[in-house]
Every structure is written in structure tokens, then in C-alpha cells.
């Protein structure tokens with residue numbers, strides 16, 4: 320079977336079963352192989368929308384974003400993917416993401432930073448430790464009302480929250496999430512919790 324035929328086959332697969340994450344991942348890989356990067360990106364985005372723990376999809380999305388010239392986005396994707404892969408023990412994709420980050424001249428995240436900061440008393444004056452970056456400055460007030468707002472105030476620093484605001488807008492635009500749809504809201508929250516590495 321040629322690459323084009325495989326692409327068509329995977330496209331049919333995800334058309335009949337839009338919740339098939341492996342189908343989307345395979346489609347993305349085939350499109351990447353065919354150097355159809357602008358089409359590969361949304362396929363990997365779709366995988367991550369369904370399953371934000373899919374570390375290989377972070378790796379491939381990052382590589383795709385490098386190819387489409389979105390270096391900053393690629394670094395963000397790979398840093399998040401690196402932490403997800405580390406948490407899950409997916410060593411191969413984790414190390415490969417580390418390599419790509421280095422090749423982009425970006426720092427590889429240190430998953431132990433939070434533990435180290437806590438152990439050496441490196442936390443903020445008020446003992447605040449951001450769940451995402453392990454340091455940071457506590458926000459002055461909760462970013463929005465309700466228990467989720469309280470949780471974010473207690474766990475996320477100003478800088479990481481600002482990063483999520485940027486990222487969240489991209490999530491909505493790239494996935495074309497209809498925010499009046501409760502399911503889309505759920506997916507958005509899932510992304511946010513993953514991005515901010517909020518505890519359950």
C-alpha cells in the first residue's frame with residue numbers, strides 16, 4: 320500500500336469513528352511522513368484533545384510545529400510533553416523530546432525541580448510552590464470564582480497562569496471548541512488541569 324493510500328484509509332477510519340485516538344495518531348504519522356505538516360498538526364492536536372497523556376502525540380506535534388516554523392509553540396508542546404512522559408514513565412518519547420528541545424536551544428524541564436525546591440526551602444517566602452514550575456509567585460487573587468479558581472490560586476503561580484491564558488486561547492482556536500457545549504468545556508478543563516499539572 321502506498322503512503323497516500325494509507326492516508327486515505329486512516330482518514331476514512333477517523334471519519335467513521337471520530338473518537339479513535341489511535342486512528343488520529345496513525346493519520347498524523349502518515350501525514351508527517353508524507354511531509355503534509357499543516358494537516359499532520361491538527362491530527363495530533365485532536366489526539367491530545369482526547370487524551371492529554373498521550374506522550375508520543377506531544378513528541379510528534381512538537382516535531383510537526385518545528386516543520387511548520389512554529390518554534391515557540393514547538394518548545395511549549397515539547398516541554399509539556401516531556402513532563403507528561405516523565406510522569407507516566409514513557410522514557411523513550413521523554414528522552415527524544417529532551418533531544419529535540421536541546422536541538423532547538425531550549426532548556427529541558429526538570430521534573431524534580433518542585434521536590435528539590437521544597438527540600439532546600441527554595442519555595443517562596445510564604446512557602447508557596449507552584450505545581451507546574453516548582454517556584455513562582457503566588458497570584459494576588461483567584462483568577463475566577465468557584466472551587467477551580469481557589470484551587471488554581473492555591474497551586475499555580477502568576478507566570479504559569481499567564482502562560483495558560485495564552486495556551487488556552489490556542490486550544491480553543493485550534494480545536495475549534497464550541498464553548499457553549501458542556502463536553503467542550505470538560506475537554507478544555509482537562510487541558511487546563513494537564514497544562515497546569517493541578518493535583519486532583
Ligand SMILES: [Zn+2]
Nearest residue numbers: 449452476479
Ligand atoms: Zn509556576
